[in-house]
Amino acid sequence: MTDFCHANDIQHLRKHEEEVRKNGQNTSSIYRFKLAENRYVFVQTKSKLFNNNLTGKPEYIISTHSIIRECDSEVQLKGSASTSLMKSVIGPNPGRVTPSSLGHNFPAGLSSMVSSMQQGSSLGLGAASMGRGGLG
DSSP: OGGGBOGGGHHHHHHHHHHHHHHSEEEOOOEEEEEETTEEEEEEEEEEEEEOTTTOSEEEEEEEEEEEEEOOSGGGGSSOHHHHHHHHHHOSOOOOOOTGGGTOOOOHHHHHHHHHHHHHHHTTTTHHHHOOTTTO
């Protein structure tokens, strides 16, 4: 399967296989999968390990591959899959979110909380609260 995986994402696929063998199942991070020459899609894989009923030893792995979306440009083939996908969804420079940019008139306390949350995320804080969610 690594023959079809984008070169920058092979380590994610190998880690996924390692986790399946260790834990019996796993959901991969998003990676790029080659469909045809110069045609890639963003994919996420869920896999489960099945053991032989008699020996208890691992016998096979079944995987489901979900296409998240197609890679639209050459730029999305550079760097990591998660960064490329995020940029394709929100754009390379998403700008600052403020209560007024959301079209809401929040109470003063909530407005400052939204601004504080935005400031924290621009400093790299709060990223842990997003968690893996099976994507990272």
